[in-house]
């Protein structure tokens with residue numbers, strides 16, 4: 001019963017994250033006005049605003065203007081719902097669940113906004129650092145010391161990389177947003193997971209970059225936003241850190 005509830009709760013949070021993704025970059029209120037179609041601005045009735053289900057019932061189109069609704073909406077709702085379920089199954093209905101679920105929710109919003117707008121909103125990353133540090137005092141899975149070191153290591157290492165890059169290439173490769181994001185990741189996950197996050201996101205980012213260069217057949221003047229890779233790396237570190245480290249040491253014999 002609670003398992004079903006965790007999925008429904010996750011989908012509802014996902015629906016709210018979509019609102020944040022759409023409105024935060026425009027600096028609009030995330031509370032009022034209620035949901036409306038981005039094309040015809042017609043207010044969306046509650047029965048057309050049911051996460052995942054409404055998208056399927058309406059066939060991915062607005063009821064009023066029939067323009068297609070971005071697949072981002074059901075995707076974000078689905079990913080948030082699955083994350084909620086996985087974290088609930090791992091931690092039960094405890095503070096740890098809320099702690100890590102709020103972390104994943106923040107990563108989802110940051111990744112999608114960075115993908116569209118190449119910015120990482122401070123209104124999420126900076127309070128996120130605070131929540132990570134405070135949460136470490138409450139939950140048994142991470143010590144405050146580890147959270148603090150993780151934050152400093154995450155923010156510090158990326159700050160050095162960003163400064164060096166700017167100094168070498170005379171253009172901004174990584175923004176301050178990425179620095180604050182990795183500081184937030186460190187505060188939530190600790191120093192080991194921050195190192196794993198850097199490794200994974202650089203790896204996935206490089207592979208994607210090379211693939212895009214091959215497909216587009218030219219050098220990339222415009223840096224691909226790094227936030228989505230950092231978020232993905234952090235999510236993998238959160239769910240599979242133990243398995244990856246175990247596999248690595250087994251692999252080395």
Ligand SMILES: [Zn+2]
Nearest residue numbers: 037040062065
């Ligand atoms: Zn419409």
